[in-house]
Amino acid sequence: MAKRKKKLQVKEKRDSSRFMIYLMIAAMLFSGFYMRDIQNTSLDGLKRITLEVGNPVFYESAIEGRTYLLFRFTFDELDDNRTNSVKSILNSKLGTNNYELFEGCMGTLPINISGPGTDGVYFPCGFDTGIDDYFKIFLLKKTKDGLFGGTIGFVEKKIEVGPVIDADVVNITNILARGVIESDFYPDRLYGINTSDMELLSPRVLINRTVGDEILGEIDSLPGVDVRTEDNKTIVSFNSSHENITRILETENIPYNLETGYLALTVPENASVSFINYTLNEAKISNITLEKVGSVSLPEEIIIDGKLVTIPNNDRFDAVLKIDTEIGDRINISLSTLRYGDHVLIMGAEEI
Incomplete structure (x- = not known):
């Protein structure tokens, strides 16, 4: 029985015509008496019970599945009452800690993986499994007497879907403190904070042209102001004098844009x-x-x-x-x- 580890996406959890409950036996050595007893179970809506064993070894009164051993309970419809009925029967025959109960899921493999039995992989899944869930599985190829008998998958882990x-x-x-500087502010008061790193961008008045020396000098003389010209634009950074800057520009009918500042500590x-x-x-x-x-x-x-x-x-x-x-x-x-x-x-x- 060949084994490959693959990513698988759940495309179908329940077929409209049949449902599977898997009985996974914790002890891989299973008594023939219990096997016949379970296979003779009768429940409402139960169509069949089949036993599947991977790499079987037969003994006088028992069977060992060296890869896996499971029962499939196939119902015409599945609901909580029928699931609980199966649990009650298994608890009485095996005890509560000697088996695991799963639903049957159908999944698709990535498109770059092809071959017989890879267009839809059947695998035991948890009752909380949803459509479009992803799993990493061990994909087993089943053979009997040297002939291909399909595939079955067993979950290694569920893969979360991001982001x-x-x-x-x-x-x-650390703690990261961030804020916006919309107008005049007091940078000296920030020095009271014990900071290992500070990023400070003062608010700016942006003028999309150069400004005459007289007006530029008047603005530059204001307290808390830094003026520079680049690429035929005038940039006025400030921590105070916001109202005086805008008053001068509006008096001279000079259009401008205000760009808020930024602080990160x-x-x-x-x-x-x-x-x-x-x-x-x-x-x-x-x-x-x-x-x-x-x-x-x-x-x-x-x-x-x-x-x-x-x-x-x-x-x-x-x-x-x-x-x-x-x-x-x-x-x-x-x-x-x-x-x-x-x-x-x-x-x-x-x-x-």
């Missing part, structure tokens, strides 16, 4: 959030957001746009987290991606 996936927080290193993760908020408000920073910077544990592989994508350093992947998130939390992460031809690269992660 939004679950993640576990494993580390927190990185502070230790144990810093006082209330102090940061207070200080930024005092400095006239608006639209303040506070987030944590850390790392999360992600699956090794995920599906994005139908493609299998490997995540580098998945056990400690850098991420931006919500301010109240702590180490050990399980969170939802949105992954940012970059496409390069047919390849999808994971560039970043942020909690949502």
Whole structure:
């Protein structure tokens, strides 16, 4: 019995004409007495019970499946009552810990995998499996007396579908504070924050032409103003004197655009959030957001746009987290991606 490990997408969970419940035997050695007893089970809507054994070894009163051993219960329709009836019978005959119960699923393999039995692969699946779920499976080719007898798959693991996936927080290193500077502000007040990194872009008045020396000199003489000319444009950066700048330009009928500024601070993760908020408000920073910077544990592989994508350093992947998130939390992460031809690269992660 040949074995291959493949990616598989669930396309059909339940056939309209028949349903399967798989009985997976935990102990691969199965008594002939219990085998006959289960096969003689009678239930409402039950069409047939079949036994399938991979790499069988027969003994005087038992059978061993060295690859797998399962029963298929085929119903005309499947509901919770019938599933519970099967469980009750199996519990009474085998005990609650000696089997696993699954539904039957049909899945499709990637288009670059072809061959007999690969257009639709049957495999035991959990009762919570949904259409378009992805799994990594062990694909087995069945043969009997040297002849091809179809395929069957067994789940190795479920593959999450991105870009939004679950993640576990494993580390927190810093707090990231960001805000917008819409007008006059007080940069000196920011120095009270213990920061390891600061990115500050003052608001600017943009004039799409050069301005005469007299007007330029009047603006440049204002406090908290920096004026420069480049590419036939005049750029006025400021931390104060906003009203005076616009008054001069409007008096001279000079059109302009206002571009808001930006602030980003990185502070230790144990810093006082209330102090940061207070200080930024005092400095006239608006639209303040506070987030944590850390790392999360992600699956090794995920599906994005139908493609299998490997995540580098998945056990400690850098991420931006919500301010109240702590180490050990399980969170939802949105992954940012970059496409390069047919390849999808994971560039970043942020909690949502």
